[in-house]
Amino acid sequence: MKELNIISGIKQYRSEVDTNFHMPGHKGKHGILEEIGNNLSFYDITETLGTDNLHYPTGFLKDAMDYIAKTYGTKKSYMVVNGTSCGIISSIMACTNPGDKIIVQRDCHKSVYNACILGDLKLYYLYPEFNKKHGLNFSISLEKLEHMLIDNPDVKMVVLTYPTFYGICFDVKKAAEIVHKYGKILMIDEAHGSHLHFCSELLPPSAESSGADIVTQSTHKTLPCLTQGSILHICSDRVNTSNIESMLRIFQTTSPSYILMASIENAVYWMNKYGEARLKKNIEEFKKRTLELRSMGINVLEDEFLISEGCYDFDATRAVISMSELGITGTELQEMLRYNYKIQMEFADLQYTVGYITATDEVEDIDRLFDAVKEIYLRESKNKEKREIVEIEPFPQLQHERKMRKAFYAENELIDFDDAIGRTSAEFIIPYPPGIPVVCPGEIITQDIVDYVKVMIENNINVNGVDKNNHVRVVVR
Numbered sequence: 275m276k277e278l279n280i281i282s283g284i285k286q287y288r289s290e291v292d293t294n295f296h297m298p299g300h301k302g303k304h305g306i307l308e309e310i311g312n313n314l315s316f317y318d319i320t321e322t323l324g325t326d327n328l329h330y331p332t333g334f335l336k337d338a339m340d341y342i343a344k345t346y347g348t349k350k351s352y353m354v355v356n357g358t359s360c361g362i363i364s365s366i367m368a369c370t371n372p373g374d375k376i377i378v379q380r381d382c383h384k385s386v387y388n389a390c391i392l393g394d395l396k397l398y399y400l401y402p403e404f405n406k407k408h409g410l411n412f413s414i415s416l417e418k419l420e421h422m423l424i425d426n427p428d429v430k431m432v433v434l435t436y437p438t439f440y441g442i443c444f445d446v447k448k449a450a451e452i453v454h455k456y457g458k459i460l461m462i463d464e465a466h467g468s469h470l471h472f473c474s475e476l477l478p479p480s481a482e483s484s485g486a487d488i489v490t491q492s493t494h495k496t497l498p499c500l501t502q503g504s505i506l507h508i509c510s511d512r513v514n515t516s517n518i519e520s521m522l523r524i525f526q527t528t529s530p531s532y533i534l535m536a537s538i539e540n541a542v543y544w545m546n547k548y549g550e551a552r553l554k555k556n557i558e559e560f561k562k563r564t565l566e567l568r569s570m571g572i573n574v575l576e577d578e579f580l581i582s583e584g585c586y587d588f589d590a591t592r593a594v595i596s597m598s599e600l601g602i603t604g605t606e607l608q609e610m611l612r613y614n615y616k617i618q619m620e621f622a623d624l625q626y627t628v629g630y631i632t633a634t635d636e637v638e639d640i641d642r643l644f645d646a647v648k649e650i651y652l653r654e655s656k657n658k659e660k661r662e663i664v665e666i667e668p669f670p671q672l673q674h675e676r677k678m679r680k681a682f683y684a685e686n687e688l689i690d691f692d693d694a695i696g697r698t699s700a701e702f703i704i705p706y707p708p709g710i711p712v713v714c715p716g717e718i719i720t721q722d723i724v725d726y727v728k729v730m731i732e733n734n735i736n737v738n739g740v741d742k743n744n745h746v747r748v749v750v751r
């Protein structure tokens with residue numbers, strides 16, 4: 275066995291990749307983290323005399339959070355040291371009591387479901403509008419949202435994802451108006467949107483400026499911040515901040531990393547100084563190259579095109595590329611980029627490979643990606659043996675047979691996935707990334723689901739919840 279496995283593993287990874295389009299958003303560039311990074315043990319302090327306390331901030335941690343709130347124009351902003359997952363769980367549990375009902379977008383992140391297990395909540399699903407032609411969820415229907423609010427007047431809150439992992443956006447301002455018309459709280463999971471605020475001219479509006487009551491952001495995904503750094507914004511008086519603070523005190527460590535917190539503030543500061551100009555430069559290059567590739571017939575998503583196809587808006591810092599018409603899956607394209615060009619994307623599904631472009635990227639990085647995509651396309655389009663990629667529709671309409679929490683805690687057994695049809699799942703079944711459950715505890719496993727998940731596994735997509743022996747955990751009958 276090797277010693278220092280993690281250090282040598284990371285060194286190996288770094289030697290294999292020289293351009294990355296995955297988080298964290300700092301991409302190791304511009305010396306943004308140099309001051310902290312070069313003095314790690316100096317900055318690694320704890321809560322003691324004069325160093326403030328994240329759970330009851332009155333000193334420089336409070337000043338940092340006030341600075342963040344001022345930057346984003348919110349009522350209050352909290353640094354979160356355990357990712358947006360923690361911000362989401364804390365927010366949902368702060369706005370609900372055990373047994374309450376909430377409306378959630380079905381393709382939300384698993385942390386929303388985890389909050390429902392912990393809080394014993396009943397969910398009503400708002401299914402995303404799946405666009406078959408593009409194999410993509412075109413976000414949500416606000417008409418359907420309004421009907422759900424009319425039909426379920428006792429829900430406590432609405433939780434929506436904006437933008438999605440693929441950069442797709444809905445009309446968040448209108449969504450807020452609808453939710454508020456029925457007196458409910460709108461929480462937006464803006465894990466992928468910390469940067470929107472910094473380039474309002476070229477990007478969709480941020481949720482925090484559009485009427486959302488609570489916004490949770492993964493600062494580490496799209497801003498130059500260390501992994502796990504996140505922010506929870508409170509943007510209206512509809513939210514009880516002392517409930518939020520109580521929940522954050524439950525779900526956050528009592529030993530928050532000062533290095534991480536310094537990097538959250540530092541990322542916001544750096545974006546205030548350089549973010550807009552750098553994002554503009556990168557978005558312009560991205561658009562120019564996208565149009566060039568699209569004119570050659572390469573499917574790179576672009577906002578005007580998507581809007582013309584019925585999508586509301588698109589975050590033009592998301593590189594979403596498909597060569598499915600050549601019979602190349604998103605996972606295969608991701609592997610070609612990685613092993614032939616040393617470019618690593620954030621994730622891939624059957625159809626698309628997806629990468630983050632952040633303010634820290636250089637125009638040359640974007641060109642490297644697009645040059646590689648162009649070369650792959652020109653080479654592969656000469657290949658006569660084209661395969662059909664299986665077309666599948668995500669999220670078969672699932673209903674809860676049991677409450678999620680009850681199923682999660684029920685007596686359960688491991689059985690073969692093929693024998694699980696008709697059984698109640700005791701676990702999440704989640705392609706990862708992006709971490710959106712196909713099946714949640716309490717849902718019935720159907721033939722459609724088994725077929726869908728098998729196609730994913732055959733295409734090298736990681737699916738949590740189905741083990742190496744093809745077993746899944748179901749509730750004992």
Ligand SMILES: Cc1ncc(COP(=O)(O)O)c(C=O)c1O
Pocket residue numbers: 356357358359360382383385435438439463465466492502504708709
């Ligand atoms: C839409 C969405 N929400 C929330 C999260 C959780 O964020 P974090 O990893 O910061 O906990 C993710 C992570 O991928 C996500 O994609």
